[in-house]
Every structure is written in structure tokens, then in C-alpha cells.
Amino acid sequence: MEFLLTFLGWLGFSFLVGSFAQRRGRSFGAWMIVSLLFSPLVGVIIVLLLSPIAEKTEPAIQHPEAFKLCPRCAESVKRAALVCRFCGHEFGNTPNP
Ligand SMILES: [Zn+2]
Structure with a gap:
């Protein structure tokens, strides 16, 4: 049960990282996968470090x-x-x- 909750939380935060990355002009799917593989925290930090892509x-x-x-x-x-x-x-x- 605890594992399932952790997994769901991990998935949810990865989803948030993906949408956060998307708002900054990055790929949603790519950053969700990065967060899933490493950690949502790592994903957020990397997206924050990368400057947002300026709209064309x-x-x-x-x-x-x-x-x-x-x-x-x-x-x-x-x-x-x-x-x-x-x-x-x-x-x-x-x-x-
Ligand atoms: Zn013309």
C-alpha cells in the first residue's frame, strides 16, 4: 500500500514537472520521463535552471x-x-x- 502511494505521488509530481516544463516552452513528455526516471525534484531543478525558451x-x-x-x-x-x-x-x- 505504501509503495503504491509513493508510486502515485511520484507519478503525480512527474506530471506536474511535465506541465511546468511545458509552460516554459519545453517538451511535456520528455520532462515527465526525466522526472520519472530520476526524481520529480531533479526534474524541477533542471527545468528551473534552464532558461525558458522565448516564444518565437x-x-x-x-x-x-x-x-x-x-x-x-x-x-x-x-x-x-x-x-x-x-x-x-x-x-x-x-x-x-
Ligand atoms: Zn506580399
Whole structure:
């Protein structure tokens, strides 16, 4: 009985470590397995030590000044681009404001 409770607790904490890792942009399954194999405590510590993976942001959001919006497909393309890489729209020589 005691073994079963320990096992269930171990499983539950591993599940928590998995969801915790997932919230930080890591793989749920991989970290649950790490916690199961070693210890949920070890899993938590490793996930905490690893910096969270930054969510992928559009380059246009990081450097808005280097991009312009395509008038045809409304995608952001490099300011220096002459042709839209999404729809093939040609910008010509007049730079967009
Ligand atoms: Zn376009």
C-alpha cells in the first residue's frame, strides 16, 4: 500500500514537472520521463535552471524599423526588399512610408 502511494505521488509530481516544463516552452513528455526516471525534484531543478525558451516572435516585431508592410498581402517584408517574399508583389523604387 505504501509503495503504491509513493508510486502515485511520484507519478503525480512527474506530471506536474511535465506541465511546468511545458509552460516554459519545453517538451511535456520528455520532462515527465526525466522526472520519472530520476526524481520529480531533479526534474524541477533542471527545468528551473534552464532558461525558458522565448516564444518565437516575428522579426518585424523585434525590429519594426527594418520592415515594411506589403500592400498586397499585408505581410511584413524587409524595407530594402524590392519584391515581396510572400506574394511576389513588386514594390518598385518608391519606398513605403
Ligand atoms: Zn506580399
